[in-house]
Amino acid sequence: MRADPDLHARLDRAGSHIxxxxxxxxxxxxxxxxxxxxxxxxxxxxxxxxxxILAVLxxxxxxxxxxxxxxxxxxxxxxxxxxxxxxxxxSRDLFVLDASTGESRPLYEGRxxxxxxxxxxxxxxxxxxxxxxxxxxxxxxxxxxxxxxxxIVERDDTGAVGPxxxxxxxxxxxxxxxxxxxxxxxxxxxxxxxxxxxxxSGRPMVLDGHWEDVSxxxxxRRLVLVGFPDPKDPTFDxxxxxxxxxxxxxxxxDASIERTPSxxxxxxQIVFSAESVPGIFVIAADGSDxxxxxxxxxxxLLPVWSPDGAWIAxxxxxxxxxxxxxxxxxxxxxxxxxxxxxxxDGSDxxxxxEEDGALLYPTSWTR
Amino acid sequence: xxxxxxxxxDTIEPLxxxxxxxxxxxxxxxxxAAFVTRDAxxxxxxxxxxxxxxxxxxxxxxxxxHARNWVYRxxxxxxxxxxxxxxRVFLYGLHRRDDVDGGSATTSSDxxxxxxxxxxxxxxxxxxxxxxxxxTDMDAAGAATVLGLSPATVRVHVMRGRRxxxxxxxxxxxxxxx
Numbered sequence: 001m002r003a004d005p006d007l008h009a010r011l012d013r014a015g016s017h018i019x020x021x022x023x024x025x026x027x028x029x030x031x032x033x034x035x036x037x038x039x040x041x042x043x044x045x046x047x048x049x050x051x052x053i054l055a056v057l058x059x060x061x062x063x064x065x066x067x068x069x070x071x072x073x074x075x076x077x078x079x080x081x082x083x084x085x086x087x088x089x090x091s092r093d094l095f096v097l098d099a100s101t102g103e104s105r106p107l108y109e110g111r112x113x114x115x116x117x118x119x120x121x122x123x124x125x126x127x128x129x130x131x132x133x134x135x136x137x138x139x140x141x142x143x144x145x146x147x148x149x150x151x152i153v154e155r156d157d158t159g160a161v162g163p164x165x166x167x168x169x170x171x172x173x174x175x176x177x178x179x180x181x182x183x184x185x186x187x188x189x190x191x192x193x194x195x196x197x198x199x200x201s202g203r204p205m206v207l208d209g210h211w212e213d214v215s216x217x218x219x220x221r222r223l224v225l226v227g228f229p230d231p232k233d234p235t236f237d238x239x240x241x242x243x244x245x246x247x248x249x250x251x252x253x254d255a256s257i258e259r260t261p262s263x264x265x266x267x268x269q270i271v272f273s274a275e276s277v278p279g280i281f282v283i284a285a286d287g288s289d290x291x292x293x294x295x296x297x298x299x300x301l302l303p304v305w306s307p308d309g310a311w312i313a314x315x316x317x318x319x320x321x322x323x324x325x326x327x328x329x330x331x332x333x334x335x336x337x338x339x340x341x342x343x344x345d346g347s348d349x350x351x352x353x354e355e356d357g358a359l360l361y362p363t364s365w366t367r
Numbered sequence: 368x369x370x371x372x373x374x375x376x377d378t379i380e381p382l383x384x385x386x387x388x389x390x391x392x393x394x395x396x397x398x399x400a401a402f403v404t405r406d407a408x409x410x411x412x413x414x415x416x417x418x419x420x421x422x423x424x425x426x427x428x429x430x431x432x433h434a435r436n437w438v439y440r441x442x443x444x445x446x447x448x449x450x451x452x453x454x455r456v457f458l459y460g461l462h463r464r465d466d467v468d469g470g471s472a473t474t475s476s477d478x479x480x481x482x483x484x485x486x487x488x489x490x491x492x493x494x495x496x497x498x499x500x501x502x503t504d505m506d507a508a509g510a511a512t513v514l515g516l517s518p519a520t521v522r523v524h525v526m527r528g529r530r531x532x533x534x535x536x537x538x539x540x541x542x543x544x545x
Contacts, residue, residue, distance in 0.1 A: 001500060001506060001507040001521075001522055001525060002506075003500060003501045003502075003504055004501050004529055004533075006533065006538050007497070007501040007502075007529060007532060007533065007536075007538075008501050008502065008504075010478075010482055010536055010538075011402065011482060011498070011501060011502040012502070013478050014402075014478045014479045014481070014482035014483070015395075015398035015401070015402070015479075015502070016478075017478055017479045018397070018398050018401055018407045018410070018411075018479065020393070020394045020397050020398070020411060022389070022390060022393055022394060025393065025397075025411065025414075025415050025418075026386065026389055026390075026393070028415060028419075029389070029415060029418050029419045029422055030422070032419050033419050033422045033423055036419075036423065037423070
Protein backbone atom coordinates (compact mmCIF):
# COMPACT_ATOMS: atom_id res chain seq x y z
CA MET A 1 0.00 0.00 0.00
CA ARG A 2 1.55 3.24 -1.16
CA ALA A 3 0.79 6.74 0.00
CA ASP A 4 -2.11 8.46 -1.70
CA PRO A 5 -0.30 11.23 -3.62
CA ASP A 6 -3.16 13.72 -3.34
CA LEU A 7 -3.51 13.26 0.40
CA HIS A 8 0.22 13.18 0.89
CA ALA A 9 0.49 16.58 -0.79
CA ARG A 10 -2.37 18.07 1.24
CA LEU A 11 -1.06 16.74 4.53
CA ASP A 12 2.44 17.94 3.70
CA ARG A 13 1.19 21.40 2.87
CA ALA A 14 -0.98 21.60 5.99
CA GLY A 15 1.83 20.29 8.17
CA SER A 16 4.24 22.88 6.85
CA HIS A 17 2.12 25.56 8.48
CA ILE A 18 2.71 24.11 11.95
CA UNK A 19 5.59 26.04 13.43
CA UNK A 20 7.87 23.69 15.32
CA UNK A 21 10.44 25.18 17.64
CA UNK A 22 12.78 22.19 17.49
CA UNK A 23 15.65 23.76 19.40
CA UNK A 24 13.49 24.69 22.37
CA UNK A 25 11.83 21.27 22.33
CA UNK A 26 15.19 19.51 22.24
CA UNK A 27 16.46 21.57 25.17
CA UNK A 28 13.35 20.67 27.15
CA UNK A 29 13.71 17.00 26.27
CA UNK A 30 17.25 16.91 27.63
CA UNK A 31 16.23 18.85 30.73
CA UNK A 32 13.26 16.62 31.48
CA UNK A 33 15.20 13.42 30.83
CA UNK A 34 17.96 14.60 33.13
CA UNK A 35 15.46 15.50 35.84
CA UNK A 36 13.76 12.12 35.56
CA UNK A 37 17.12 10.40 35.67
CA UNK A 38 18.06 12.26 38.84
CA UNK A 39 14.76 11.28 40.34
CA UNK A 40 15.20 7.63 39.55
CA UNK A 41 18.68 7.69 41.04
CA UNK A 42 17.30 8.79 44.36
CA UNK A 43 16.19 5.34 45.35
CA UNK A 44 15.56 6.13 48.95
CA UNK A 45 13.05 8.78 48.04
CA UNK A 46 11.42 6.54 45.48
CA UNK A 47 11.00 3.73 47.99
CA UNK A 48 9.55 6.15 50.50
CA UNK A 49 7.14 7.46 47.88
CA UNK A 50 6.01 3.96 46.95
CA UNK A 51 5.49 3.08 50.60
CA UNK A 52 3.53 6.27 51.04
CA ILE A 53 1.38 5.62 48.01
CA LEU A 54 0.70 2.07 49.15
CA ALA A 55 -0.30 3.35 52.54
CA VAL A 56 -2.70 5.86 51.01
CA LEU A 57 -4.15 3.21 48.72
CA UNK A 58 -4.57 0.84 51.60
CA UNK A 59 -6.31 3.51 53.64
CA UNK A 60 -8.47 4.35 50.69
CA UNK A 61 -9.37 0.72 50.13
CA UNK A 62 -10.19 0.44 53.78
CA UNK A 63 -12.61 3.31 53.48
CA UNK A 64 -14.48 1.52 50.69
CA UNK A 65 -15.12 -1.42 52.88
CA UNK A 66 -15.91 0.51 56.04
CA UNK A 67 -19.41 0.85 57.37
CA UNK A 68 -21.07 3.57 55.45
CA UNK A 69 -22.81 6.61 56.87
CA UNK A 70 -26.59 6.54 57.11
CA UNK A 71 -28.22 7.65 53.88
CA UNK A 72 -30.70 10.49 54.12
CA UNK A 73 -34.15 9.44 52.96
CA UNK A 74 -33.01 5.84 52.80
CA UNK A 75 -36.49 4.43 52.90
CA UNK A 76 -37.96 6.75 50.27
CA UNK A 77 -37.86 6.18 46.53
CA UNK A 78 -36.57 8.84 44.19
CA UNK A 79 -38.82 11.76 43.42
CA UNK A 80 -38.75 15.00 41.46
CA UNK A 81 -37.90 15.71 37.85
CA UNK A 82 -34.63 14.80 36.16
CA UNK A 83 -33.58 16.60 33.00
CA UNK A 84 -31.48 14.45 30.74
CA UNK A 85 -30.01 14.72 27.30
CA UNK A 86 -30.54 11.97 24.80
CA UNK A 87 -28.03 11.92 21.97
CA UNK A 88 -28.91 9.76 19.04
CA UNK A 89 -27.51 9.39 15.58
CA UNK A 90 -27.60 12.92 14.24
CA SER A 91 -29.85 14.41 16.88
CA ARG A 92 -29.94 15.49 20.47
CA ASP A 93 -32.93 16.28 22.62
CA LEU A 94 -33.62 17.30 26.18
CA PHE A 95 -36.08 15.16 28.10
CA VAL A 96 -37.68 15.29 31.51
CA LEU A 97 -38.10 12.17 33.59
CA ASP A 98 -40.47 11.86 36.51
CA ALA A 99 -38.24 10.05 38.99
CA SER A 100 -41.18 8.63 40.93
CA THR A 101 -42.97 7.11 37.93
CA GLY A 102 -40.13 6.60 35.48
CA GLU A 103 -42.05 8.33 32.69
CA SER A 104 -40.18 10.52 30.22
CA ARG A 105 -41.26 13.21 27.79
CA PRO A 106 -39.46 15.76 25.64
CA LEU A 107 -38.70 18.93 27.55
CA TYR A 108 -37.44 21.24 24.85
CA GLU A 109 -38.27 20.99 21.21
CA GLY A 110 -37.06 24.23 19.76
CA ARG A 111 -35.21 25.85 16.96
CA UNK A 112 -31.79 24.62 18.03
CA UNK A 113 -29.88 21.67 19.40
CA UNK A 114 -29.73 21.57 23.19
CA UNK A 115 -26.27 20.98 24.60
CA UNK A 116 -27.16 21.41 28.26
CA UNK A 117 -30.26 22.14 30.32
CA UNK A 118 -30.55 22.97 34.02
CA UNK A 119 -33.45 24.16 36.14
CA UNK A 120 -33.03 27.12 38.45
CA UNK A 121 -32.82 26.15 42.13
CA UNK A 122 -36.49 26.87 42.80
CA UNK A 123 -37.39 24.98 39.63
CA UNK A 124 -39.32 27.74 37.89
CA UNK A 125 -36.84 28.46 35.10
CA UNK A 126 -34.75 26.42 32.73
CA UNK A 127 -31.37 27.55 31.42
CA UNK A 128 -30.28 26.03 28.14
CA UNK A 129 -27.13 26.00 26.06
CA UNK A 130 -28.20 25.94 22.44
CA UNK A 131 -26.23 25.23 19.32
CA UNK A 132 -27.95 27.32 16.72
CA UNK A 133 -26.87 25.94 13.40
CA UNK A 134 -23.52 24.36 13.94
CA UNK A 135 -21.65 27.64 13.95
CA UNK A 136 -22.72 29.40 17.12
CA UNK A 137 -23.96 28.92 20.64
CA UNK A 138 -26.09 30.90 23.02
CA UNK A 139 -27.48 30.65 26.51
CA UNK A 140 -31.20 31.13 26.99
CA UNK A 141 -33.39 31.15 30.08
CA UNK A 142 -36.90 29.81 29.57
CA UNK A 143 -39.85 28.84 31.69
CA UNK A 144 -39.50 25.49 33.42
CA UNK A 145 -41.22 23.71 30.54
CA UNK A 146 -38.90 25.27 27.96
CA UNK A 147 -41.37 27.89 26.74
CA UNK A 148 -40.64 31.60 26.25
CA UNK A 149 -36.87 31.41 25.98
CA UNK A 150 -34.93 34.66 26.44
CA UNK A 151 -31.34 34.88 25.23
CA ILE A 152 -28.94 35.99 27.96
CA VAL A 153 -25.63 35.19 26.24
CA GLU A 154 -25.67 36.13 22.60
CA ARG A 155 -24.21 34.11 19.82
CA ASP A 156 -20.77 35.32 18.92
CA ASP A 157 -20.54 35.89 15.23
CA THR A 158 -16.77 36.10 15.21
CA GLY A 159 -16.53 32.34 15.58
CA ALA A 160 -13.10 31.90 17.11
CA VAL A 161 -13.95 33.74 20.31
CA GLY A 162 -17.23 32.94 21.85
CA PRO A 163 -19.20 30.94 24.30
CA UNK A 164 -18.26 27.57 22.81
CA UNK A 165 -20.15 26.25 25.74
CA UNK A 166 -19.77 23.09 27.72
CA UNK A 167 -22.24 23.25 30.59
CA UNK A 168 -23.74 25.70 33.05
CA UNK A 169 -24.73 25.95 36.71
CA UNK A 170 -27.17 28.23 38.51
CA UNK A 171 -26.26 30.14 41.63
CA UNK A 172 -28.41 28.95 44.55
CA UNK A 173 -30.35 32.23 44.69
CA UNK A 174 -31.11 31.97 40.97
CA UNK A 175 -29.58 35.35 40.20
CA UNK A 176 -26.49 34.20 38.30
CA UNK A 177 -25.36 31.49 35.93
CA UNK A 178 -21.83 30.17 35.63
CA UNK A 179 -20.80 28.45 32.45
CA UNK A 180 -17.64 26.94 31.06
CA UNK A 181 -16.64 28.41 27.74
CA UNK A 182 -13.74 29.32 25.60
CA UNK A 183 -11.92 32.58 25.37
CA UNK A 184 -8.66 33.83 23.98
CA UNK A 185 -5.92 35.44 25.98
CA UNK A 186 -2.97 36.94 24.16
CA UNK A 187 -3.83 34.98 21.05
CA UNK A 188 -3.96 31.64 22.83
CA UNK A 189 -7.20 29.72 23.21
CA UNK A 190 -8.23 29.01 26.77
CA UNK A 191 -11.22 27.56 28.54
CA UNK A 192 -12.51 29.17 31.66
CA UNK A 193 -15.62 30.00 33.68
CA UNK A 194 -17.89 32.91 32.89
CA UNK A 195 -20.43 34.20 35.43
CA UNK A 196 -23.38 36.17 34.12
CA UNK A 197 -26.55 37.63 35.60
CA UNK A 198 -29.43 35.27 34.90
CA UNK A 199 -31.43 38.10 33.33
CA UNK A 200 -28.67 38.80 30.84
CA SER A 201 -27.82 42.21 32.24
CA GLY A 202 -24.25 43.32 32.81
CA ARG A 203 -21.05 41.93 31.41
CA PRO A 204 -19.82 38.42 32.14
CA MET A 205 -17.23 37.99 34.85
CA VAL A 206 -14.35 35.86 33.55
CA LEU A 207 -12.34 33.78 36.01
CA ASP A 208 -8.56 33.68 35.72
CA GLY A 209 -7.03 30.28 35.04
CA HIS A 210 -7.97 27.29 32.93
CA TRP A 211 -11.29 25.90 34.16
CA GLU A 212 -13.54 23.45 32.37
CA ASP A 213 -16.31 22.73 34.83
CA VAL A 214 -18.15 24.41 37.66
CA SER A 215 -20.77 23.88 40.37
CA UNK A 216 -22.02 26.26 43.08
CA UNK A 217 -22.07 25.49 46.78
CA UNK A 218 -25.62 25.47 48.17
CA UNK A 219 -24.97 28.65 50.18
CA UNK A 220 -23.71 30.40 47.05
CA ARG A 221 -20.45 31.44 48.67
CA ARG A 222 -18.12 29.07 46.84
CA LEU A 223 -17.62 27.47 43.45
CA VAL A 224 -16.05 24.11 42.81
CA LEU A 225 -13.90 24.25 39.71
CA VAL A 226 -12.12 21.67 37.58
CA GLY A 227 -8.89 22.69 35.92
CA PHE A 228 -5.77 24.52 36.97
CA PRO A 229 -4.90 28.11 37.89
CA ASP A 230 -1.42 28.08 36.42
CA PRO A 231 -0.83 27.00 32.80
CA LYS A 232 2.71 26.02 33.78
CA ASP A 233 1.22 23.24 35.89
CA PRO A 234 -1.58 21.90 33.68
CA THR A 235 -2.83 19.25 36.09
CA PHE A 236 -6.60 18.88 36.23
CA ASP A 237 -7.74 18.94 39.82
CA UNK A 238 -10.67 20.08 41.92
CA UNK A 239 -10.49 23.52 43.46
CA UNK A 240 -12.93 25.70 45.31
CA UNK A 241 -13.05 29.46 45.08
CA UNK A 242 -15.19 32.44 45.83
CA UNK A 243 -17.62 33.19 43.00
CA UNK A 244 -15.19 35.75 41.57
CA UNK A 245 -12.41 33.15 41.41
CA UNK A 246 -10.51 34.45 44.43
CA UNK A 247 -9.47 32.49 47.53
CA UNK A 248 -8.63 29.35 45.62
CA UNK A 249 -8.33 26.15 47.63
CA UNK A 250 -7.06 22.95 46.08
CA UNK A 251 -9.10 19.88 46.97
CA UNK A 252 -7.28 17.19 45.00
CA UNK A 253 -3.67 16.83 43.96
CA ASP A 254 -3.22 13.65 42.02
CA ALA A 255 -2.62 12.19 38.58
CA SER A 256 -6.28 11.53 37.94
CA ILE A 257 -8.40 13.88 35.86
CA GLU A 258 -11.40 14.98 37.86
CA ARG A 259 -14.60 15.90 36.03
CA THR A 260 -18.17 17.05 36.44
CA PRO A 261 -18.37 18.02 40.12
CA SER A 262 -21.76 18.48 41.75
CA UNK A 263 -22.11 19.94 45.24
CA UNK A 264 -24.37 18.03 47.63
CA UNK A 265 -27.53 19.86 48.74
CA UNK A 266 -26.31 20.00 52.35
CA UNK A 267 -22.99 21.48 51.23
CA UNK A 268 -20.88 18.86 52.96
CA GLN A 269 -19.71 16.87 49.93
CA ILE A 270 -18.88 17.14 46.27
CA VAL A 271 -19.49 14.23 43.94
CA PHE A 272 -17.40 13.97 40.80
CA SER A 273 -16.28 11.56 38.14
CA ALA A 274 -12.72 10.77 37.25
CA GLU A 275 -11.14 9.58 34.03
CA SER A 276 -7.68 8.28 34.80
CA VAL A 277 -9.15 6.30 37.68
CA PRO A 278 -12.60 5.57 36.25
CA GLY A 279 -15.47 5.88 38.64
CA ILE A 280 -17.56 8.26 40.66
CA PHE A 281 -16.16 9.66 43.89
CA VAL A 282 -17.28 11.90 46.72
CA ILE A 283 -14.97 14.27 48.52
CA ALA A 284 -15.65 16.35 51.60
CA ALA A 285 -16.09 19.99 50.68
CA ASP A 286 -12.88 20.82 52.53
CA GLY A 287 -10.99 18.11 50.62
CA SER A 288 -10.43 16.06 53.75
CA ASP A 289 -11.91 12.79 52.62
CA UNK A 290 -12.31 10.97 49.31
CA UNK A 291 -14.41 7.90 48.78
CA UNK A 292 -15.01 5.91 45.66
CA UNK A 293 -18.65 5.13 44.99
CA UNK A 294 -18.41 3.11 41.77
CA UNK A 295 -15.49 1.10 40.57
CA UNK A 296 -16.60 -1.64 38.28
CA UNK A 297 -18.70 -2.67 35.36
CA UNK A 298 -18.43 0.39 33.18
CA UNK A 299 -17.55 3.97 32.68
CA UNK A 300 -19.53 6.13 35.11
CA LEU A 301 -19.83 9.85 34.52
CA LEU A 302 -21.73 13.05 35.19
CA PRO A 303 -23.16 12.52 38.67
CA VAL A 304 -26.03 14.82 39.70
CA TRP A 305 -27.46 15.01 43.24
CA SER A 306 -31.17 14.77 43.89
CA PRO A 307 -32.56 17.87 45.65
CA ASP A 308 -33.08 15.89 48.88
CA GLY A 309 -29.55 14.52 48.78
CA ALA A 310 -30.80 10.94 48.93
CA TRP A 311 -29.83 9.90 45.40
CA ILE A 312 -27.24 10.49 42.73
CA ALA A 313 -28.11 10.17 39.06
CA UNK A 314 -25.32 9.38 36.63
CA UNK A 315 -24.64 7.99 33.21
CA UNK A 316 -22.79 4.75 32.60
CA UNK A 317 -21.99 2.28 29.86
CA UNK A 318 -21.96 -0.61 32.34
CA UNK A 319 -24.92 -2.13 30.50
CA UNK A 320 -23.40 -1.71 27.06
CA UNK A 321 -22.08 -4.55 24.96
CA UNK A 322 -18.35 -5.33 25.09
CA UNK A 323 -18.07 -3.98 21.55
CA UNK A 324 -19.70 -0.70 22.57
CA UNK A 325 -17.49 -0.44 25.64
CA UNK A 326 -14.40 -1.04 23.53
CA UNK A 327 -15.48 1.66 21.09
CA UNK A 328 -16.22 4.02 23.98
CA UNK A 329 -12.74 3.50 25.43
CA UNK A 330 -10.96 3.90 22.11
CA UNK A 331 -12.90 7.00 21.19
CA UNK A 332 -14.13 5.41 17.97
CA UNK A 333 -17.72 5.88 19.04
CA UNK A 334 -19.77 6.80 22.08
CA UNK A 335 -22.91 4.76 22.57
CA UNK A 336 -24.63 2.60 25.13
CA UNK A 337 -24.63 5.13 27.97
CA UNK A 338 -27.79 4.87 30.05
CA UNK A 339 -29.16 6.70 33.08
CA UNK A 340 -28.63 5.15 36.51
CA UNK A 341 -29.37 5.99 40.11
CA UNK A 342 -27.52 5.14 43.27
CA UNK A 343 -27.43 6.11 46.89
CA UNK A 344 -24.77 8.63 47.96
CA ASP A 345 -22.78 5.79 49.50
CA GLY A 346 -22.66 3.92 46.19
CA SER A 347 -25.28 1.33 47.14
CA ASP A 348 -28.59 0.48 45.50
CA UNK A 349 -27.47 1.11 41.92
CA UNK A 350 -30.40 0.82 39.55
CA UNK A 351 -31.01 1.60 35.86
CA UNK A 352 -33.36 4.46 35.15
CA UNK A 353 -33.54 4.86 31.39
CA GLU A 354 -31.86 2.68 28.78
CA GLU A 355 -32.12 2.89 25.02
CA ASP A 356 -30.12 0.89 22.52
CA GLY A 357 -27.40 2.90 20.85
CA ALA A 358 -28.26 6.12 22.62
CA LEU A 359 -26.15 8.32 24.82
CA LEU A 360 -28.23 9.48 27.79
CA TYR A 361 -26.90 11.69 30.56
CA PRO A 362 -28.44 13.70 33.36
CA THR A 363 -28.02 17.46 33.53
CA SER A 364 -30.32 18.63 36.34
CA TRP A 365 -32.64 17.40 39.06
CA THR A 366 -35.41 19.51 40.60
CA ARG A 367 -38.25 18.86 43.03
CA UNK B 368 4.60 -4.65 -4.12
CA UNK B 369 4.40 -4.34 -0.37
CA UNK B 370 7.47 -2.78 1.10
CA UNK B 371 8.89 -4.64 4.02
CA UNK B 372 9.89 -3.31 7.39
CA UNK B 373 11.89 -6.32 8.46
CA UNK B 374 15.47 -5.49 9.26
CA UNK B 375 18.12 -6.50 6.78
CA UNK B 376 21.35 -6.82 8.70
CA ASP B 377 23.37 -5.64 5.71
CA THR B 378 21.45 -2.43 5.29
CA ILE B 379 21.10 -1.33 8.88
CA GLU B 380 21.97 2.32 9.20
CA PRO B 381 24.17 3.39 12.07
CA LEU B 382 22.08 4.77 14.91
CA UNK B 383 24.12 7.92 15.43
CA UNK B 384 23.50 10.29 18.29
CA UNK B 385 20.15 11.27 19.70
CA UNK B 386 20.28 14.92 18.71
CA UNK B 387 20.87 14.09 15.06
CA UNK B 388 18.00 11.62 15.11
CA UNK B 389 15.81 14.22 16.80
CA UNK B 390 16.50 16.86 14.16
CA UNK B 391 15.80 14.36 11.40
CA UNK B 392 12.51 13.09 12.81
CA UNK B 393 10.93 15.40 15.37
CA UNK B 394 9.03 17.73 13.07
CA UNK B 395 7.36 14.94 11.14
CA UNK B 396 6.45 13.08 14.32
CA UNK B 397 5.02 16.26 15.86
CA UNK B 398 2.97 16.99 12.78
CA UNK B 399 1.72 13.40 12.58
CA ALA B 400 0.57 13.63 16.20
CA ALA B 401 -1.00 17.00 15.40
CA PHE B 402 -3.02 15.44 12.58
CA VAL B 403 -4.20 12.59 14.81
CA THR B 404 -5.24 14.89 17.65
CA ARG B 405 -6.24 17.69 15.26
CA ASP B 406 -4.43 20.11 17.51
CA ALA B 407 -1.11 21.61 16.45
CA UNK B 408 0.13 22.47 19.94
CA UNK B 409 -0.88 19.15 21.42
CA UNK B 410 0.90 17.29 18.64
CA UNK B 411 4.18 18.95 19.55
CA UNK B 412 3.69 18.32 23.25
CA UNK B 413 3.00 14.64 22.64
CA UNK B 414 5.97 14.31 20.29
CA UNK B 415 8.19 15.99 22.87
CA UNK B 416 7.12 13.48 25.50
CA UNK B 417 7.67 10.60 23.07
CA UNK B 418 11.19 11.82 22.27
CA UNK B 419 11.93 12.33 25.96
CA UNK B 420 11.08 8.69 26.57
CA UNK B 421 13.14 7.74 23.55
CA UNK B 422 16.16 9.56 24.97
CA UNK B 423 15.76 7.58 28.18
CA UNK B 424 15.79 4.35 26.14
CA UNK B 425 18.29 5.47 23.54
CA UNK B 426 20.88 2.86 24.49
CA UNK B 427 18.34 0.11 23.70
CA UNK B 428 17.72 1.27 20.14
CA UNK B 429 19.38 -0.85 17.48
CA UNK B 430 18.86 1.27 14.36
CA UNK B 431 17.21 4.48 13.18
CA UNK B 432 14.29 2.43 11.91
CA HIS B 433 13.91 0.80 15.30
CA ALA B 434 14.00 4.20 16.98
CA ARG B 435 11.58 5.68 14.46
CA ASN B 436 9.03 2.91 14.90
CA TRP B 437 9.45 3.11 18.67
CA VAL B 438 8.90 6.86 18.86
CA TYR B 439 5.92 6.76 16.50
CA ARG B 440 4.39 3.99 18.60
CA UNK B 441 4.76 6.06 21.76
CA UNK B 442 3.48 9.21 20.05
CA UNK B 443 0.42 7.41 18.70
CA UNK B 444 -0.25 5.82 22.09
CA UNK B 445 -0.01 9.22 23.72
CA UNK B 446 -2.32 10.69 21.08
CA UNK B 447 -4.84 7.92 21.69
CA UNK B 448 -4.64 8.50 25.42
CA UNK B 449 -5.07 12.21 24.83
CA UNK B 450 -8.18 11.56 22.77
CA UNK B 451 -9.59 9.30 25.46
CA UNK B 452 -9.07 11.99 28.06
CA UNK B 453 -10.92 14.38 25.85
CA UNK B 454 -13.75 11.99 25.22
CA ARG B 455 -15.68 14.11 27.66
CA VAL B 456 -16.34 16.54 24.84
CA PHE B 457 -18.65 13.95 23.37
CA LEU B 458 -20.62 13.97 26.55
CA TYR B 459 -20.94 17.72 26.37
CA GLY B 460 -22.23 17.67 22.86
CA LEU B 461 -19.18 19.05 21.19
CA HIS B 462 -18.65 16.11 18.88
CA ARG B 463 -20.41 17.89 16.07
CA ARG B 464 -18.35 21.01 16.59
CA ASP B 465 -15.10 21.64 14.79
CA ASP B 466 -12.75 21.08 17.66
CA VAL B 467 -9.93 22.75 15.84
CA ASP B 468 -8.00 25.34 17.70
CA GLY B 469 -8.35 28.02 15.10
CA GLY B 470 -7.04 30.63 17.48
CA SER B 471 -3.94 28.71 18.38
CA ALA B 472 -0.76 30.67 18.39
CA THR B 473 0.85 27.72 16.60
CA THR B 474 -0.96 28.02 13.30
CA SER B 475 -4.18 29.33 11.91
CA SER B 476 -3.51 28.76 8.23
CA ASP B 477 -6.40 27.81 6.01
CA UNK B 478 -4.52 24.72 4.83
CA UNK B 479 -4.16 23.43 8.37
CA UNK B 480 -7.71 24.27 9.40
CA UNK B 481 -9.18 22.62 6.33
CA UNK B 482 -7.23 19.42 6.82
CA UNK B 483 -7.81 19.33 10.58
CA UNK B 484 -11.54 19.76 10.10
CA UNK B 485 -11.66 17.09 7.40
CA UNK B 486 -9.76 14.70 9.67
CA UNK B 487 -12.62 15.11 12.15
CA UNK B 488 -14.75 12.90 9.92
CA UNK B 489 -12.36 9.99 10.49
CA UNK B 490 -12.35 7.79 13.56
CA UNK B 491 -9.19 8.13 15.67
CA UNK B 492 -7.96 4.77 14.40
CA UNK B 493 -8.55 5.73 10.78
CA UNK B 494 -6.68 8.97 11.41
CA UNK B 495 -3.69 7.10 12.83
CA UNK B 496 -3.55 4.73 9.88
CA UNK B 497 -4.00 7.41 7.21
CA UNK B 498 -1.45 9.71 8.82
CA UNK B 499 1.17 6.99 9.15
CA UNK B 500 0.72 5.73 5.59
CA UNK B 501 -0.08 8.92 3.71
CA UNK B 502 1.95 11.41 5.71
CA THR B 503 4.92 9.56 7.18
CA ASP B 504 5.23 7.25 4.15
CA MET B 505 5.10 4.07 6.21
CA ASP B 506 3.79 1.01 4.48
CA ALA B 507 0.89 -0.97 5.90
CA ALA B 508 3.23 -3.42 7.61
CA GLY B 509 5.18 -0.62 9.27
CA ALA B 510 2.02 1.12 10.41
CA ALA B 511 0.75 -2.22 11.69
CA THR B 512 3.92 -2.65 13.75
CA VAL B 513 3.58 0.83 15.21
CA LEU B 514 -0.10 0.48 16.01
CA GLY B 515 -0.14 -3.15 17.08
CA LEU B 516 -2.61 -4.09 14.36
CA SER B 517 -2.52 -6.55 11.50
CA PRO B 518 -1.53 -5.14 8.10
CA ALA B 519 -4.95 -6.15 6.76
CA THR B 520 -6.68 -4.13 9.45
CA VAL B 521 -4.48 -1.15 8.69
CA ARG B 522 -5.40 -1.37 5.01
CA VAL B 523 -9.11 -1.38 5.82
CA HIS B 524 -8.73 1.66 8.09
CA VAL B 525 -6.62 3.45 5.48
CA MET B 526 -9.09 2.83 2.67
CA ARG B 527 -12.08 3.99 4.71
CA GLY B 528 -10.17 6.92 6.13
CA ARG B 529 -8.92 8.01 2.73
CA ARG B 530 -12.42 7.95 1.35
CA UNK B 531 -13.68 10.22 4.13
CA UNK B 532 -10.66 12.51 4.00
CA UNK B 533 -10.78 12.95 0.24
CA UNK B 534 -14.47 13.73 0.47
CA UNK B 535 -13.86 16.22 3.28
CA UNK B 536 -11.16 17.94 1.29
CA UNK B 537 -13.19 18.00 -1.90
CA UNK B 538 -10.79 15.72 -3.76
CA UNK B 539 -12.37 13.51 -6.38
CA UNK B 540 -12.81 9.89 -5.38
CA UNK B 541 -9.92 7.75 -6.44
CA UNK B 542 -9.67 4.14 -7.45
CA UNK B 543 -7.93 2.45 -4.55
CA UNK B 544 -4.55 1.03 -5.43
CA UNK B 545 -3.49 -1.53 -2.86
